[in-house]
Amino acid sequence: MQKLTNEELGRPDLTAYQQIKKLPIILILDNVRSALNVGSVFRSADAFRIGKIILCGITAQPPHKEVLKTALGATSSVPWEYDKDTLSAVKKLQSEGVKVYALEQVQESISLEDFLPQLPATAIIFGHEMDGVSQEVVDLCDGSIEIRQEGTKHSLNVSVCAGIVCWELHKKLSHLQQ
Amino acid sequence: MQKLTNEELGRPDLTAYQQIKKLPIILILDNVRSALNVGSVFRSADAFRIGKIILCGITAQPPHKEVLKTALGATSSVPWEYDKDTLSAVKKLQSEGVKVYALEQVQESISLEDFLPQLPATAIIFGHEMDGVSQEVVDLCDGSIEIRQEGTKHSLNVSVCAGIVCWELHKKLSHLQQ
Numbered sequence: 001m002q003k004l005t006n007e008e009l010g011r012p013d014l015t016a017y018q019q020i021k022k023l024p025i026i027l028i029l030d031n032v033r034s035a036l037n038v039g040s041v042f043r044s045a046d047a048f049r050i051g052k053i054i055l056c057g058i059t060a061q062p063p064h065k066e067v068l069k070t071a072l073g074a075t076s077s078v079p080w081e082y083d084k085d086t087l088s089a090v091k092k093l094q095s096e097g098v099k100v101y102a103l104e105q106v107q108e109s110i111s112l113e114d115f116l117p118q119l120p121a122t123a124i125i126f127g128h129e130m131d132g133v134s135q136e137v138v139d140l141c142d143g144s145i146e147i148r149q150e151g152t153k154h155s156l157n158v159s160v161c162a163g164i165v166c167w168e169l170h171k172k173l174s175h176l177q178q
Numbered sequence: 179m180q181k182l183t184n185e186e187l188g189r190p191d192l193t194a195y196q197q198i199k200k201l202p203i204i205l206i207l208d209n210v211r212s213a214l215n216v217g218s219v220f221r222s223a224d225a226f227r228i229g230k231i232i233l234c235g236i237t238a239q240p241p242h243k244e245v246l247k248t249a250l251g252a253t254s255s256v257p258w259e260y261d262k263d264t265l266s267a268v269k270k271l272q273s274e275g276v277k278v279y280a281l282e283q284v285q286e287s288i289s290l291e292d293f294l295p296q297l298p299a300t301a302i303i304f305g306h307e308m309d310g311v312s313q314e315v316v317d318l319c320d321g322s323i324e325i326r327q328e329g330t331k332h333s334l335n336v337s338v339c340a341g342i343v344c345w346e347l348h349k350k351l352s353h354l355q356q
Contacts, residue, residue, distance in 0.1 A: 046329035151224035163338035
């Protein structure tokens with residue numbers, strides 16, 4: 001089992017990637033504290049052809065040094081924008097017909113494996129490392145998605161959560177061609 | 179949609195968790211450079227009831243400060259051991275009947291969504307952040323699993339990979355009760 005070289009992997013370069021049709025998925029980072037986590041989310045979004053990232057509140061923006069450290073260039077390939085206020089970002093998306101879901105452990109949440117992305121687009125909000133998505137943002141959402149877990153800890157790392165969500169939604173939308 | 183409190187989530191405490199039957203899944207970290215990544219893998223392993231982590235080579239071991247920082251206590255709940263040599267760790271597991279797979283982009287890899295964990299147990303090897311799993315370790319494995327990706331970058335962050343693998347195998351083994 002020979003490991004594949006970069007050439008054999010056939011990854012698109014930046015120009016080719018920008019021409020590829022992205023998945024109708026938007027990631028919203030609601031006051032994510034760690035810039036390293038933000039960079040890691042960019043890297044996952046690049047790998048799974050995510051449409052856009054919206055950075056809100058205290059979430060660090062490129063070209064923050066620690067974002068670049070873990071994004072490894074994905075801040076150039078993944079479209080992103082900044083909105084100081086998460087509530088207004090959510091309202092704007094909803095006014096455009098986008099369905100918005102919090103990734104949160106709430107009453108009546110939908111388990112990630114059962115969640116079907118909505119068209120024309122679906123946005124998923126990931127929250128602060130300690131506080132999660134704020135209750136007032138959750139209240140505004142069209143629903144909540146939960147990654148069921150069985151361990152001693154309250155939750156998973158936020159960039160790991162984003163990676164799992166990207167993986168699962170990418171699988172479910174794999175019929176949408178590039 | 180009210181956010182759930184820690185009490186409502188009903189997470190087991192350390193003593194209760196240690197009594198729970200774990201999944202027959204072993205994670206092997208083969209020369210993972212970043213102690214922050216190691217801690218994050220512990221946290222995901224705790225959440226998804228993984229059986230054991232084997233730390234090899236230069237991979238940092240608890241109680242390394244940066245491992246503890248991202249593990250948030252999961253180094254106490256997840257059984258782990260250290261083996262200086264990844265090859266000997268793999269051979270030992272195989273002699274016990276465990277099937278060992280590298281998470282690597284190789285010729286003839288199995289896509290993660292198609293992979294079925296083997297009994298009595300399955301071990302998955304995650305490699306160095308830049309170099310991946312070494313070719314000589316890959317050569318010893320029973321197979322390779324790949325997370326298919328479409329971005330400009332070579333690969334995902336190693337702790338994100340581990341989180342996705344834990345999520346997917348936990349789903350596939352959910353019929354195995356605690």
